[in-house]
Amino acid sequence: MSRVAVLKGGRSLERQVSLKSAARVVGALERRGHDVVEIDVGSDLVERLREAEADVAFIAMHGRDGEDGTVQELLELVGIPYTGSDPFACIRCWDKVLTKHALVEAGIPTPPFYAFNETAFRGLGAAQALPEIEERLEFPIVVKPASQGSALGIKFARTAAEVPKALLTAFSYDSKILLERHVAGHDLSVSILDSPDGPVVLPVVEAIAHPDDDFYDFVARYEVGRTHFACPAEIGFNSASGAQALALRAYELLGCQGFARVDLMLDATTGESFVLEVNAIPGLTTTSLLPQAAEAAGIDFDSLISRVLELALARAAA
Amino acid sequence: MTIEGSHRASDAGAPPEIPPRRSTTRDLERYARLFAQRTQVMKSSAMRDLMAVTERPEVISLAGGLPDTRTFDSTTFASVMAHIAEAECARALQYGPTEGHADVRKHIVAIMDEEGMRVEEDEVLVTTGGQQVIDLVCKTLIDPGDVIVAEAPTYPGAVPTFCSYQADVVQIELDDEGMRIDVLEQQLEILDAQGRAPKFIYTIPSFQNPGGVSMSLERRRRLVEIASERELLVLEDNPYGLLRFEGEPLPTLFSLDGGQFVIYLGTFSKILSPGVRLGWSVAPRPVSAKMNLGKQAVDLCSASLTQRFVNGYFETGEWRGYLDLLIGVYRRRRDVMFEALEEHFPDGATWTRPQGGLFVWATLPDYIDTTDLLARALRDNVAFVPGRAAYLDGRGGSSMRLNFSGVDEADIREGVRRIGEVVREQVELYSKLTEH
Numbered sequence: 001m002s003r004v005a006v007l008k009g010g011r012s013l014e015r016q017v018s019l020k021s022a023a024r025v026v027g028a029l030e031r032r033g034h035d036v037v038e039i040d041v042g043s044d045l046v047e048r049l050r051e052a053e054a055d056v057a058f059i060a061m062h063g064r065d066g067e068d069g070t071v072q073e074l075l076e077l078v079g080i081p082y083t084g085s086d087p088f089a090c091i092r093c094w095d096k097v098l099t100k101h102a103l104v105e106a107g108i109p110t111p112p113f114y115a116f117n118e119t120a121f122r123g124l125g126a127a128q129a130l131p132e133i134e135e136r137l138e139f140p141i142v143v144k145p146a147s148q149g150s151a152l153g154i155k156f157a158r159t160a161a162e163v164p165k166a167l168l169t170a171f172s173y174d175s176k177i178l179l180e181r182h183v184a185g186h187d188l189s190v191s192i193l194d195s196p197d198g199p200v201v202l203p204v205v206e207a208i209a210h211p212d213d214d215f216y217d218f219v220a221r222y223e224v225g226r227t228h229f230a231c232p233a234e235i236g237f238n239s240a241s242g243a244q245a246l247a248l249r250a251y252e253l254l255g256c257q258g259f260a261r262v263d264l265m266l267d268a269t270t271g272e273s274f275v276l277e278v279n280a281i282p283g284l285t286t287t288s289l290l291p292q293a294a295e296a297a298g299i300d301f302d303s304l305i306s307r308v309l310e311l312a313l314a315r316a317a318a
Numbered sequence: 319m320t321i322e323g324s325h326r327a328s329d330a331g332a333p334p335e336i337p338p339r340r341s342t343t344r345d346l347e348r349y350a351r352l353f354a355q356r357t358q359v360m361k362s363s364a365m366r367d368l369m370a371v372t373e374r375p376e377v378i379s380l381a382g383g384l385p386d387t388r389t390f391d392s393t394t395f396a397s398v399m400a401h402i403a404e405a406e407c408a409r410a411l412q413y414g415p416t417e418g419h420a421d422v423r424k425h426i427v428a429i430m431d432e433e434g435m436r437v438e439e440d441e442v443l444v445t446t447g448g449q450q451v452i453d454l455v456c457k458t459l460i461d462p463g464d465v466i467v468a469e470a471p472t473y474p475g476a477v478p479t480f481c482s483y484q485a486d487v488v489q490i491e492l493d494d495e496g497m498r499i500d501v502l503e504q505q506l507e508i509l510d511a512q513g514r515a516p517k518f519i520y521t522i523p524s525f526q527n528p529g530g531v532s533m534s535l536e537r538r539r540r541l542v543e544i545a546s547e548r549e550l551l552v553l554e555d556n557p558y559g560l561l562r563f564e565g566e567p568l569p570t571l572f573s574l575d576g577g578q579f580v581i582y583l584g585t586f587s588k589i590l591s592p593g594v595r596l597g598w599s600v601a602p603r604p605v606s607a608k609m610n611l612g613k614q615a616v617d618l619c620s621a622s623l624t625q626r627f628v629n630g631y632f633e634t635g636e637w638r639g640y641l642d643l644l645i646g647v648y649r650r651r652r653d654v655m656f657e658a659l660e661e662h663f664p665d666g667a668t669w670t671r672p673q674g675g676l677f678v679w680a681t682l683p684d685y686i687d688t689t690d691l692l693a694r695a696l697r698d699n700v701a702f703v704p705g706r707a708a709y710l711d712g713r714g715g716s717s718m719r720l721n722f723s724g725v726d727e728a729d730i731r732e733g734v735r736r737i738g739e740v741v742r743e744q745v746e747l748y749s750k751l752t753e754h
Binding site: 011012013015016019042043118121122125127128130131152153163164165167168169171172173 | 370374685687690751753754
């Protein structure tokens with residue numbers, strides 16, 4: 001049995017989601033007999049990590065600090081093994097623009113996009129280029145911040161008139177944004193769980209939005225009964241295995257470890273799948289997708305958490 | 319931290335085996351199927367999740383609705399509690415009557431008298447906070463699909479209550495004189511044409527939350543007339559009436575109507591303490607009787623311990639002095655907020671000018687979404703309530719509620735400065751984004 005520091009909360013906008021994830025993780029760890037120290041991440045983090053004398057840290061954080069590699073870097077420094085990906089993989093997943101450039105380079109399909117820093121609009125007149133971007137991407141266009149999880153700050157622009165407001169929203173969450181072609185079809189998630197024999201791809205989950213909801217947004221994502229999930233997704237064997245293969249390639253390309261969740265869109269007309277993003281620390285709440293997928297594969301929540309913890313310890317030992 | 323560690327083997331032998339607590343997503347689906355229809359409309363909002371960040375110590379939060387309980391004299395607290403311990407310990411620890419302790423109701427009669435309302439002690443129902451009155455009124459009057467009329471914006475805390483009773487809420491906009499009664503009348507006619515009528519009209523006429531505005535005397539009179547003509551009930555929520563900083567007090571709807579069609583909601587939260595969780599209602603007797611039954615089902619009675627505290631405190635006679643102290647503190651804070659808004663908010667922003675209460679309602683250019691703005695503002699460690707929280711229909715996207723009662727003057731100045739900076743930044747960026 002290990003002494004486990006569960007890192008949670010923090011300053012991120014997804015603080016609440018993290019607290020929910022962490023509560024479940026703590027429960028699972030305690031049921032397996034581990035000694036748990038909970039740390040709400042703040043300015044005393046380094047000190048508390050040193051005091052905790054933990055064998056391993058379980059990072060149950062979402063959003064900035066937890067998913068962007070910051071906490072991982074500090075844990076490396078303090079010398080405590082931790083769950084999930086290392087700082088480099090975290091950085092590549094956290095920044096959707098970096099992710100997409102890497103995907104494009106590796107030939108993994110991702111929807112066409114244009115990315116800009118705020119400075120491009122403030123100082124370089126990028127607004128002048130919007131009509132051309134709109135023509136190339138075609139409406140509706142998805143406008144999103146380069147970072148942030150849980151669909152925070154994502155807007156659909158259906159007309160040119162809606163683009164500036166959507167950009168303003170995205171810039172409220174990050175100083176870097178992207179405009180992306182919308183793929184109409186199935187909203188899929190493929191979770192990947194490492195094992196001593198290499199990563200295992202879990203069954204595909206499809207999120208089917210409530211008819212009143214615009215798309216699979218932040219509210220729907222965390223509210224029981226708001227979004228219907230099909231797990232495994234009913235999209236046919238070929239589409240499912242295609243999505244799984246892409247997800248695994250993306251996972252390996254970005255250097256993820258332990259676990260991750262890859263979000264994709266399956267084009268309803270062409271049947272082609274596109275990778276949207278990779279989440280280095282997938283949600284572990286009662287409505288989250290990774291636990292659902294694991295369960296569909298016969299891995300209950302406690303076993304899932306144990307597996308992720310063991311992988312972290314094994315990595316440290318190696 | 320392990321629960322298992324705290325279990326000791328008893329003399330009788332090995333400890334009983336505790337079955338493992340299962341918690342799986344399949345379980346969740348199973349429970350979800352058991353949820354009542356009404357939970358479908360209970361909203362857990364993105365905004366509420368964002369608000370979790372505002373609890374962090376480094377954040378200056380103008381988002382709260384909190385009175386400043388630091389102003390309460392702890393020696394008074396100690397002496398009242400000591401008296402309870404000596405003289406009425408058993409009573410404080412016992413259940414009480416559903417309608418509340420008689421001496422507390424006597425004090426409530428005196429408080430209402432302060433605002434020109436004459437009621438009998440036996441008309442008062444002591445409740446667990448003013449919030450329970452809203453719940454009990456809904457429980458008594460609302461079937462799924464029934465209409466409630468509320469102000470736009472309305473008290474954000476009433477929204478989940480209305481939703482949980484599956485009410486159809488019609489919101490009537492406010493201006494500087496409170497609810498637009500002309501719009502209310504038009505809306506009532508539209509409902510007439512549909513063969514519908516509201517069960518009640520919910521209003522906070524004085525220093526409205528979140529709007530900060532007060533209903534003019536003329537509108538108060540007209541609203542009471544409408545209620546009587548149409549035999550509709552009005553729920554008058556009056557937490558802030560006694561927190562007037564300037565200007566002449568206005569009569570409550572209850573005093574204008576004489577308690578025929580107005581249900582009055584009062585609370586100790588803003589004149590004493592929200593921690594005592596005590597409020598009250600005065601309703602027409604048949605309505606009050608049903609509310610009493612409803613309360614029996616919910617909690618039997620409100621806490622005896624805090625009722626003893628409230629009684630002991632009002633017996634000291636210090637409450638008027640304390641109210642004056644609060645008025646002085648809040649008035650200064652409001653003035654600081656006005657100055658800061660004037661200095662830091664850009665042209666095109668407007669805000670209400672409350673003469674009392676706890677809140678200012680500010681409105682920004684319509685392309686600014688205050689929920690997104692909150693996300694941006696949190697990076698600078700400052701928070702407010704996005705306007706959308708006060709509407710059920712998606713309006714209010716460019717407004718925000720700012721609280722001045724719970725934060726000291728320096729923090730109000732700094733908080734408003736930070737918000738102003740973020741707003742200016744957005745205004746400037748938007749002008750760049752639309753340059754083509």
